[in-house]
Amino acid sequence: MPSKATRPAQRACTLVLAGSLAAAVLAFAPAINANADASGNRTIDINAAAPGPAIDPAMYGIFYEDINQGADGGIYAELVQNRSFEFNSADNRAFTPMTGWETLRRGSDGAVGVVNDDNRLNEKNRNYLRIDAMSAGAGAGAGIGVRNSGWNAGQKLEAGKKYNYSVWARTSNPAGSTLAVTLETPEGARLAMASVKVKGDNWAKYSVTLSPKDSSNAGRLSTLVQGTGTVRLDMVSLFPQDTWKGRPNGLRKDLAEKVAALKPGFLRFPGGCIVNTGNYDSYSAPDYTRVRTYQWKETIGPLEQRPANRNFWGYNQTYGLGYMEYFQWAEDLGAIPVPVVPVGVTGCGDNKQAPDQATLDRYIQDTLDLIEFANGDATTEWGAKRIAYGHPAPYKLDRISLGNEEYKPEFKAYFTQFYNAVRKAHPEIKIIGNTGPFSQGPEFDDLSKFNAETGVDLVDEHYYNEPSWFLNNNHRYDSYSRDSYKVFLGEYASRGNKPDNALAEASYMTGLERNADVVKMASYAPLLANESSVQWSPDMMFFDGTSVRTTPNYEVQKLFMNNVGTQVVPSTQVNPASTVVPISGRIGLSTWATSARYDDVKVTGADGSTLFSDDFSGTAAAWTGNGVGSWSIQDGAYVQSSTTAQNTMVTAGSDNWSNYTFSTKATKLAGSEGFLIAFGVKDTGNYYWWNLGGWNNTKSVVEKAVNGGKSNVIEKNTTIQAGKEYDIRIEVSGRVAKLYLDGVLWGTVDDSQADPVYSVVTKDARSGDTIVKVVNTSSATAPVDIKVAGAAAVGSTAAVTTLRQTADGQGLVPAGSTFNGAGDAFTYAFEPKSVTFIRLAAGSGK
Template sequence: MSRTRTRWRLSLTATALLAASFLVPAPVNAAAEDTTDYAITVDPRTAGAKIDDTMYGVFFEDINRAADGGLYAELVQNRSFEYSTADNRSYTPLTSWATTGTAKTVDDDGRLNARNRTYLALDGGSSVTNSGYNTGISVEKGKVYDFSVWARTEGRSALTVTLQDADGELSEARRVTARGGWAKYTARFTATRTSATGRLTVSTGSPVALDMISLIPRDTYKGHGLRKDLAQRIAALDPAFVRFPGGCLVNTGSMQDYSESSNWERKRSYQWKDTIGPVEQRATNANFWGYNQSYGLGYHEYFQFSEDIGAMPLPVVPALVTGCGQNRAVDDDALLKRHIQDTLDLIEYANGPVTSEWGRKRAKAGHPKPFHLTHLAVGNEENLPNEYFERFKQFRAAIEAKYPDITVVSNSGPDDSGSTFDTAWKLNREANVDMVDEHYYNSPAWFLQNNDRYDSYDRNGPKVFLGEYASQGNTFKNALSEAAFMTGLERNADIVKLASYAPLLANEDYVQWRPDLIWFNNHASWNSANYEVQKLFMRNVGDRVVPSTATGTPSLNGPITGAVGLSTWATTAAYDDVRVTGADGTALLSDDFSGDASKWTHTGGGSWSVQDGQYVQSDEAAENTMVSAGDPAWHDYDVHVKATKKSGKEGFLVAFGVKDTGNYYWWNLGGWNNTQSAVEQAVDGGKSTLVSKAGSIETGRAYDIDIKVRGRQVTLLLDGKEWGSFTDDKPAEPFRQVVTKDKKTGDLIVKVVNAQAADARTAIDLGGAKVRPKAAVTTLAAAPDAVNTETEAPVAPVTSTFSGVADRFTYTFPANSVTFLRIRKG
């Protein structure tokens, strides 16, 4: 997951004239009954690209409380009293706990162990109560829950453990007696009622030290400690691989481990050796996304889960170049060698015999057989491609020397294009890397426009792992655009070997990132519209592409139109001498701010005022502070602005083609923590990057900015020199298709996306293929803005049978739909 962007990135091209729903009307056809709007022609005699069994998988990162409070079944929050202000400014060791009597948290030599440093000391007559996650601890009537606690006492201490909510007991109270030094004590609860607001209380009659207070359902996924409903939803996708553990968790923070860190540093990168062994001996760490991670869900559990759902494990290890906004290369040869050795040890843990050091540790954890690791990624979204690649080469050389059968995956940075992307791909091609991980989060229209993204990739170069992608939302129109894009992934299955939507999970009360595939709270979970699309593709992949072509939709492109705007992002800036001139020289707007700012409309945040003949935004913390001026119907014009950064993290933004608060272009100068500049486009609030370059903006320097808009061509000049240009004329094609063949059944699978507001009558020519007259049909169809929730699922698959299949036949694909036809061979 990328944090290098400080805002949603954007890019739409031919969609400025589309309706607010972003969908394009189908061609109107008033001709005879047998005419069609579209045509699909299939060539069954030509072999298309082979589709590997690993085509689609899932990416798990501990974001949105995906692990603790999520997939990891532990019901007690902050069970080991390790929460800290290093994790979150609001945290203390007693976060999520309430105490009575005399209770205090302690970090001294009496601790449980070196990695579990803080414990709770209770005096006699005291108690401590945990509130769990979301609304509380969730239990289901008749289900069994396993309680455990580590305790230390002088002599004996009787502990009373209760589980209750506001209405009373949820189970009969349990009593355990602690004796002497640190030891683990257990009890079992059977819920007498169902509740999502439970509280767990431990009380004592005499002084006692407590740590690792835990309550876990007995019924977990395949008995391996994972929350059953979430694991089942992931398994139901039938993913071919699991990429883990991140994401920004991997390459942020210190690369040191506990033994190398001073003062028991908490903000470390995710390192696999911290996460194995008995849970009470595992580290806790500050999570990059603003909370604490217990590592109860660790590397062994990731491997085990991958095996349980029949998926290939694909771990990601840090490359000693930080990312996600940190952008720092760690220059420490000894530390680099240690991380390379850790990676070799990881492969041994996964695949080594029980006679090896790390294979023996795997066996001790309950899995003597190997996990069959075949792929491993080094790094995640590094924005320093040269520094990253120097380190990657050393990882790859060491891995290939000892484990030549392991595919070592590189990456291309955090974006779908730009200088980092281009440099990274150049280095990967020159070094003949096996596979490159690409990431991008873009607007729905970008996905409709870029179905052909991989058509032009070098067939003899590195293969692509699309490790993270999503359009910017969980509505059905987002899912439709992703489905349209996925037809292009399959068509290019000789290039794109792995693909995974991201992120996977989101707890509705702890959201750091949207959109997400599966949503949940402490007692329920539900599939997003995007999930239903992913599931349909994952379970109907096929083994080979059958070449096919389809007619398209007439383009609705016109000139770029819109007003102009000024904005800042976590920066204060001053603007002056704004001029907008028509292509014929007509003055459309002129403002030197010698008077007031009455020509400007404030549509964003921040604090704008005229100061000393300049228009100044003075709130350094504010983001997206847009003010706009002019006519949304303007087209073919020149914009001139003088801009000066006064303070803050970034530079400044000048907008054009401004239609409203969700539809515009802007030139973002000094964005991404003042590391690069880009032209971004917003459509219905979703953003994508059109062109970008590395560079920063100086504080206190006045820059002359000129933007020339002609039709759909835009040229940008900085201080009189051309910075870049682009043409935004790529159609957002709403009708996309691909055909694959299932080798086992012989089925032709015709996959069609109709992302528009009208039905698409389609003539399908199977090219002489011998087929049966009946086809199994699965359809996803809903309103473009439909969203699945805990209580409603308007986006759900509907199965049916179509009896009109022949060598040539007509099928009408519903408006706003994804349709799969499984056609049996005759």
């Protein structure tokens, strides 16, 4: 990883992986490749007397973004969907101002519609509902008005619990108008009813409490005008009193309790891609722009003054869950708040920037004002606003993240302006940069270097990769410079919610903890997903209107977060020597939206013998296609002529080929990309390929496909020139492949398989326990000999928590037990596919 130094310093790794990828790139303890002991078991040697890195109290936390309908209809406890009638086709093509609402005429008649005129509630809340009641019905439930269906199947209403109804209203009737407010079933069966008397033709807020006599998971809220006259309604709300921590305008209790059970050390908010996408306008005349970047000042203060905005993920966001609520959430969790602010250029595939310096200056000032809002006292403008809004004490903000996944020409210059302004005004605040959505490659390297040279305190890394990537990159941070910035792993996941995904993430977390002197913060992402509105998967928790479903990934995060420890204890794991299974399989040629020409294909074995040769002077009988593309022999070469077909792979050779050299000549003829050279091909979902000129000819990548899912192994900014013939050579030896372009080594793939057992040891200063954390990703029991040196004494009884697979193989569940065989030296059999934490307590003496 680039730093201020030309090359990052390396250090000895405390985890010894026999025959692993790590062995090729790191300096290891001498025990590498040695058998663990005479028994053949792995060993973990713990040096309890040696100092290890301190673990940051904020080591693990949560990243919350309003994605997957995570706020409105999610953890924000409001039960009314589209409470201010602001839904719009700009948010989602299916939306209208009446989304979530239906018109009711119960013994009365008149007109009902959403209006945007000068009678509105305020300039920020532009739509309202107008009801022209023409006739009065008879009976307590008669009237004309609307009914709200809530989210998912409806509003969860529990018998005997209290719900706060509120509405902003005005009436043209001099005698006033009565609103009949009803909680009911979809069929109209009444669960609770109350009346509200609206007086006068000026906007006022009215409230009443309802308590249903029966429960319903599909509740409805109706508001009917009784009598005649024109009644205007806005901000129709139904809020459970039983929110998390009992806070008004608070969080849905069951969801928030699951989050709190993680015991996160920080809360990163509000995103993510919702932060820095959209344009840089304010919500004001004449356009009242609906697709804006996230502007925190719009999200504080009275709810009715917070303007609507389109969410990047394709729906409306009300900002009912805004910066006041985020800060309060962090405070209630006992977590450090970590806000993310836009820095004048968009990311996440959006392509905009602040239109002028004046706009950029406004955003810079907004960032400074945010720090003042969080920490300022009553003598400051924004500190006084926080106090006026009900929070006298400061929020103790100590860090801020500038930007999210930007990589555009303007980014560095804009970021530098934000950085300089914050550093000058608030030197006490830690500044977090980012390296975009990359785990490697030229963009990652460039941004790493920029962050190091700029002097940021932490860098936010984001990556989503296959489980195999996490298993084979446990060592990632072992070689990071100890003299440069610290790492905030703000978003990561292994692209699935199966136990194997969670185990891969757990294996990786042992590497994060081992490198606690570099990795200071880490959070899985995303956190929440509404089952009926999933834009991104995997997620840590799924929910509907009535229940919450956690995942194996949640259980892993919970176990680690609840047992972090305060300091790493140096340990060495020695694994039995393993037999290396080489990369093997056929060769392949392919294209993607490109026409290309191949010639002189040759494969030679390790002894120099020719395994395969084709100069295309005859037929293409040796090649097997996948049915895509248009392949033919033309002028002594093999040509794929379609410029629209994707993945046109043809293969030749044997599944058993290994330790071979594959060479060919390739020429791009036309199209948007380059060409793809495959090796180790097993089938259409399992192979390696060298994608030269991919992503519209912007970069070249080696990808590994496993069961159809591809992950990047090497990424460079190499592009391909049309009409030029390239010499390609790939030398496959064991688990290593060397790739040559025009005779020059372009890159090396080392896909050596890591040992399936991973470990780290930490000390918990609060309890005095030494916590041995072991992840067994294999399907076999793993006996491990554990030895503790340097401790006064180790008790014979240890508390053990094990995450083991459920009977159906779809989940991980925690099980507590007591192990009575602990001590200075003992053997423990770690269950297949498990995560096990052993808490070693101090003994009474030797």
